[in-house]
């Protein structure tokens with residue numbers, strides 16, 4: 430388990446990044462598996478690798494590059510993109526997983542956009558759909574693995590943050606409206622089940638999640654969203670549906686990791702188009 434990152438570490442990391450960058454972002458984006466496409470439309474790029482930033486380890490998952498890309502979108506908004514995230518299953522302390530989110534806040538970000546690849550549970554969903562996250566069930570949090578466990582540093586936020594409107598209602602409305610304007614009828618609005626992984630789910634895991642109202646399942650995002658809200662960011666999140674739950678005991682395997690990256694890569698242009706429109710309207 431890596432060391433715990435405290436407020437002073439985040440300050441040091443931000444000072445390091447700001448000493449190298451001229452962009453002052455107001456929007457932060459976390460790219461999930463295969464979802465780095467937004468980087469292609471960013472102008473005036475400034476890139477810093479995680480491995481060059483004090484206190485940050487390298488990412489270990491394929492398609493999670495491990496760098497921040499700062500720059501301007503065609504609409505003129507300055508953004509900070511986290512290309513590659515840390516996952517709990519990689520063995521990191523939770524404070525590492527959420528360190529980039531805390532850095533974003535200290536760098537001036539106000540709106541946080543989280544993306545991920547997820548398995549579709551809702552049987553009306555298709556592979557390639559995008560789901561704007563309405564709410565979540567955060568299983569690691571139930572089990573005592575929330576990133577807010579431990580001494581609370583008030584500079585990050587309050588001890589008991591209310592998260593009733595975690596995925597901001599107004600931002601969700603705006604995102605769904607943008608999807609409608611772009612004619613993206615494959616954009617859904619549903620519930621994300623966040624599990625620890627790294628193994629995928631059993632048939633009965635999936636049945637349980639589906640029965641309890643979850644529309645998609647993945648291994649990230651919820652802890653980052655909670656930390657974002659804790660530190661005062663407005664949060665919105667979306668999943669790219671990379672595979673679909675097949676409720677059959679005859680099927681050997683309903684998903685594999687390479688397929689997840691491949692499928693999401695194919696849908697990347699839709700995600701970045703939607704994000705570009707959404708950010709231009711903030």
Ligand SMILES: O=P(O)(O)O[C@@H]1C[C@H](O)[C@@H](CO)O1
Nearest residue numbers: 461462545546647648649689
């Ligand atoms: O970072 P995300 O949530 O997009 O990554 C998903 C969850 C696992 O890391 C991996 C499983 O296929 O993709």
